[in-house]
Every structure is written in structure tokens, then in C-alpha cells.
Amino acid sequence: MKKTVYGAALLALLATAAAHAQAGFHWNDGDFIVTSTNTFDNELLVYNTQGALVEQSRTGGSGGVTGNAGGIAQDRGLLAVVNFGSGNVSVFRKGGGRVPLQLEKIVPALNNPVSVAFGRHHLYILTTTYIESHPIGPYGIGAIPDGKARLAVADGSAAQVGVLDGQLVISEKSNAIETVDLDYRGAISGSPRVVANIPANVNAPFGLATRGDDAYVTIAHANEISLVRNHAVLTVTASGTQMAPCWAALDGPFLFTANSPSHSVSRYAVYGQKIIQDAAVVASLDGAPTDIAYGDGLAAVVDANGPVSHVSIFGVDGDGDFKLKSSITLNNAATNGIAVVRNDYGFDH
Numbered sequence: 302m303k304k305t306v307y308g309a310a311l312l313a314l315l316a317t318a319a320a321h322a323q324a325g326f327h328w329n330d331g332d333f334i335v336t337s338t339n340t341f342d343n344e345l346l347v348y349n350t351q352g353a354l355v356e357q358s359r360t361g362g363s364g365g366v367t368g369n370a371g372g373i374a375q376d377r378g379l380l381a382v383v384n385f386g387s388g389n390v391s392v393f394r395k396g397g398g399r400v401p402l403q404l405e406k407i408v409p410a411l412n413n414p415v416s417v418a419f420g421r422h423h424l425y426i427l428t429t430t431y432i433e434s435h436p437i438g439p440y441g442i443g444a445i446p447d448g449k450a451r452l453a454v455a456d457g458s459a460a461q462v463g464v465l466d467g468q469l470v471i472s473e474k475s476n477a478i479e480t481v482d483l484d485y486r487g488a489i490s491g492s493p494r495v496v497a498n499i500p501a502n503v504n505a506p507f508g509l510a511t512r513g514d515d516a517y518v519t520i521a522h523a524n525e526i527s528l529v530r531n532h533a534v535l536t537v538t539a540s541g542t543q544m545a546p547c548w549a550a551l552d553g554p555f556l557f558t559a560n561s562p563s564h565s566v567s568r569y570a571v572y573g574q575k576i577i578q579d580a581a582v583v584a585s586l587d588g589a590p591t592d593i594a595y596g597d598g599l600a601a602v603v604d605a606n607g608p609v610s611h612v613s614i615f616g617v618d619g620d621g622d623f624k625l626k627s628s629i630t631l632n633n634a635a636t637n638g639i640a641v642v643r644n645d646y647g648f649d650h
Contacts, residue, residue, distance in 0.1 A: 327616065329597045331644035333401055334614055335373060336603055337382050339364035339637035345382055345393065346636075347401050350599065350614055352627030356400060360384055360391035361407050364635065368474065369415040370461040370508040370548045370592055371427075372638030376419030379405075379442070382638065383414040383426075390414055390426055392442050401644070408435060408444055420464030421487025423447075427462035430455040432471060432481060434489040448489030453479045463511035470516040470529060472506040478518050480532050497533040500525065508548035508592075510556065517556050517571065519546040526558060526569065526576055538576040543567050550595040555579070555621040559590035559602055566593065566602060568621050584623040587611050596641030599626075603639045610636035 330350050338344040343364035347356035362384025366372055372383045378395040380402060389409045396403040408424070416427040424435045424442050433446040452459060458474035468480045471493060479493040504522035511517075516529040520537075526546055528536040540546045543565055546558035556569040556576065566584040570577045588606025595601075600615040600623060610631045615623040 327598075329599050329616075329643075332597055332599060333642045333644060334599075334601045334612060335375075335380065335402070335638075335640045335642055336612055336636055337364060337373060337638050338631075338633055339366060339372075339385075339635040340633065341365070341386065343382070343384050343386075343391075345391070345402065346631075348612065348614070348629060350626055352612075352614065352629045354629075356402060358393075358400075358402065358404060361404060362387035362389050362391055364637065366413070366415050366637055367635075368458075368460065369637070371416035371418060371463070372592065373640045374417040374419050374424075375640045375642055379419065379424075379437070380640065380642065381408075381417040381419070381424055383417055385413045385415065388413050390417055390424070392424070401642075406441055406444075408442055411446070411449060415459050416461045418462050418464050418469075421483060423487040425462050425464065425469055425489075427459050427471060429457040429459055432462060432469060432489060432493065434483070434487065436486070436488070446489075447486070448484070450481055450489050450492050453477050453493045453495050460507050461509050463509045463516055465511055465516060466514050468532075470509060470511060470518070472509055472518055474505045474507060474521075476503045476506065478506045478527070478529060478534070480529075494532065496529055499534055500527070500537050508546075508558075510549040510551045512551055517549055517551070517576070519549055519558060521545045521547045521561070526556070528571075528574060528576055530574075536574045536576055538569070538578065540567065541578055542581050548590060548593045550593045550600065552595045552600075552617060552621065557583070557593060557595065557600065557621075559586075559593040561589040561591075564589060564604070566590070566600075566623065579621065583621065584613070584615060584625070586613060591637060592639045594639045594641050597643050599641045601639045601641050603636055605634050605636070608632070608634050610634060612636070612639070
């Protein structure tokens with residue numbers, strides 16, 4: 302009796318898998334791509350992988366950020382969006398039914414926020430001159446920071462924040478890559494310190510991607526990518542034919558950079574202290590990219606071209622090759638931030 306039931310279930314499963322294969326189904330086709338209009342009345346835009354708009358919700362704040370990366374961050378059931386003009390961050394929680402994301406709280410920042418990151422049960426907010434930590438508890442994200450510090454340069458050129466083991470790493474375009482320690486709770490402790498061995502030709506540290514103790518930081522105007530570990534630059538690699546690598550995302554052994562003036566995405570193999578360009582161009586874009594994100598076998602890039610922006614959604618295979626799934630054109634040049642979110646129990650890390 303049990304064998305008959307199990308056999309029927311297996312046949313049904315195989316039939317479903319075959320139908321999905323014939324229809325071109327992929328496990329991540331239920332995921333969402335999120336960006337923001339970055340306009341005065343800032344709005345969250347949520348797309349499915351086919352490029353259809355499934356949600357458009359006001360953040361409750363004002364946009365206006367430029368020259369940044371990581372303007373949107375997500376962690377399991379939470380998603381944060383910077384509102385530069387109104388000096389706060391909107392926090393959305395995964396919803397149910399027809400609304401994927403629901404506005405939960407607006408968290409005030411010390412001044413204009415440019416980048417956000419989650420880690421160690423905290424939301425970290427990078428503003429133009431400060432870095433601050435907000436604890437995440439049973440009642441959501443705390444409105445009052447449990448740690449804060451003034452940046453090393455603090456001239457308004459802050460670009461992105463990322464989370465390392467026990468530290469945060471921060472880029473300021475005025476030629477500073479810096480780290481700040483976290484205490485046992487995950488709160489900011491002490492003051493940011495500029496890392497050692499920054500190249501002599503450093504020119505505009507910009508985007509970054511982190512994993513464990515490693516931070517891969519682009520030095521955009523020097524056409525370089527650097528590896529930062531243990532408060533020092535260990536390796537610097539040139540971007541070759543692709544100019545101004547500005548934003549970065551990690552996928553296993555691969556690092557992807559979005560190259561603004563070259564309108565392209567490059568792929569690097571990263572291991573140990575090595576950063577080796579594996580493919581100069583894995584994707585070409587219509588405009589200058591302004592951010593890149595990776596998650597659940599998908600890469601998403603937002604770019605700007607004249608009065609419009611584009612959101613490009615790619616499937617990424619095991620070799621790190623990109624295949625375009627859909628492209629969206631927005632009649633807005635200010636579109637900012639990008640994230641890939643999973644449509645299951647929570648968001649992908």
C-alpha cells in the first residue's frame with residue numbers, strides 16, 4: 302500500500318518537474334527585484350523576474366541620494382531603503398498575499414543616509430558624515446542608535462557600508478577606506494580608522510562587497526579593485542579594459558563589478574588573496590550602472606541613461622555567466638539601489 306502511494310507521489314513529482322522544464326521554469330522565478338524611485342516622494346518598486354511591476358509603495362520619505370551604493374539592504378524578512386532628502390530610512394517587512402512588502406517603520410538617521418546594511422542583529426546606517434547602529438529586537442528596529450561614530454573624513458563623500466566579522470567597512474570617495482569595531486552585541490564601538498596600505502594612486506574608493514573577514518572595495522577612478530582584510534589592503538587588481546568599476550557583488554568564487562562609463566559588468570575569480578579578472582564583460586548595459594546586487598542565482602543591475610533608468614535582471618549559472626531574463630525601462634533618471642529578494646519564508650542573506 303505504502304509503495305503504491307510513494308510510487309504515485311514520485312510520478313507526480315517527476316511529471317511536475319518535466320512540466321516546469323518544458324515551460325522554462327526556474328526555482329528563482331518567484332523572487333522579486335526591488336529598487337526605489339529616489340524622487341521627492343520616494344517610492345519602493347517591486348518587480349517579478351519577468352519584469353512586471355507587482356508593487357509600488359511610498360516609503361514615507363524623500364529621495365535624492367547620488368554617488369552611493371547599497372541604498373537598499375535586506376535580511377530575511379526585513380528590507381531597508383534610504384530616504385536621503387528626509388534624513389531617515391524606511392523599513393519594510395515581508396507581507397503576505399498580493400503585497401510582497403509592507404512599510405513597518407521609518408527610522409530617523411543622524412543626517413542624510415546614503416547606504417544601509419544588516420548584520421549582527423543590527424541595521425547599520427551610513428550617512429554623509431556618520432555611521433550608526435540600530436538594534437533589531439522583538440519589536441523591530443530601534444529608532445535610537447546604540448552606537449555611532451563620526452567618519453574619518455566626514456566631508457559628505459561617504460559611499461557604502463558593509464559588514465565584516467566584528468567590524469564594519471566604509472568607503473568615502475575622498476580616498477578613504479576605513480573600519481570601525483563592533484562590540485559583542487553588534488553595536489558600533491570606538492572611532493573609524495583608515496586602513497593600512499591604501500595604494501598611492503588611490504582615487505575614489507566606492508562600492509564594496511563583504512564576506513567573512515574580506516571586503517572587496519572598488520577604487521573607481523583608479524580602475525582598480527582592492528581586497529581589505531584585518532584593517533589593511535592586501536591586494537590590488539586593475540580592471541583592464543573596463544573603466545571605473547564602481548559597484549560590486551559576490552557569488553561564491555566570483556566577484557562582479559558594474560563599470561559605470563563602460564556600461565558593463567565584469568567577472569573576477571576571488572580566492573585567498575587573489576583577485577583575477579575572469580571575463581572583462583559578462584553583460585553590457587544601456588546606460589551607466591548605479592548599483593548591482595546578487596542573490597538566489599539572480600543578478601540585478603540598475604543603470605541610468607539620459608532621462609531614463611533601466612533595471613536588468615539576469616540569471617547567473619554555475620560558471621558565473623549572465624543570461625538576461627528581463628529588462629525594465631523607467632522614465633526617471635534618479636532610480637537608486639537594487640536588491641534581490643526571495644519569495645519564500647524570508648529574504649536571502
